[in-house]
Amino acid sequence: MLQKIKPNIWKFSFKKFGSYVYLIKLKRKNILIDTGSSDNIPELEENIKEAELFTNNIDIVILTHNHWDHTGGVILFPDAQFYASKKDFGENLIDISELNIPEFKIIETPGHSKGSFCILYDDVLFSGDTIFHRGTIGRTDLPGSSKKEMEKSLKKLSKIKYKILCPGHGKGTLSFY
Numbered sequence: 656m657l658q659k660i661k662p663n664i665w666k667f668s669f670k671k672f673g674s675y676v677y678l679i680k681l682k683r684k685n686i687l688i689d690t691g692s693s694d695n696i697p698e699l700e701e702n703i704k705e706a707e708l709f710t711n712n713i714d715i716v717i718l719t720h721n722h723w724d725h726t727g728g729v730i731l732f733p734d735a736q737f738y739a740s741k742k743d744f745g746e747n748l749i750d751i752s753e754l755n756i757p758e759f760k761i762i763e764t765p766g767h768s769k770g771s772f773c774i775l776y777d778d779v780l781f782s783g784d785t786i787f788h789r790g791t792i793g794r795t796d797l798p799g800s801s802k803k804e805m806e807k808s809l810k811k812l813s814k815i816k817y818k819i820l821c822p823g824h825g826k827g828t829l830s831f832y
């Protein structure tokens with residue numbers, strides 16, 4: 656399902672379990688944040704069409720962290736450049752520190768996973784599985800999680816000013832991968 660968040664930002668959500676996917680159309684580049692689970696691939700493809708793009712029009716895919724419910728759709732984008740944290744993905748992808756999009760501010764927020772980060776774009780915060788709506792937060796009982804790191808990250812985020820929160824999951828449920 657497609658939801659317009661701003662004139663150039665869309666949120667994709669799916670019938671089967673998987674993270675939300677966000678599409679940001681910048682002047683020169685089309686960017687996706689996360690890709691949902693592999694169960695969502697047909698719907699993801701359809702949503703991109705509804706947003707008047709083809710999958711090969713996606714220039715950049717940013718993965719907020721390395722969990723299967725966020726990375727399952729990557730095979731749809733063989734031509735895209737993938738950015739993520741080396742702390743989560745090793746050398747397989749371009750490290751997020753090398754992302755050259757001045758409009759995007761990357762905020763490292765380890766805790767849910769070692770390499771989790773959030774992206775601030777204008778007054779929108781894409782928060783992956785670090786924070787969700789209604790004050791809920793991502794799990795810290797998974798491999799690579801750290802409660803202590805999460806506390807530090809939450810403190811960091813509390814100082815960030817934004818108006819719209821775009822998390823990886825919704826409805827205030829606590830339990831995610």
Ligand SMILES: [Zn+2]
Nearest residue numbers: 722784831832
């Ligand atoms: Zn996760």
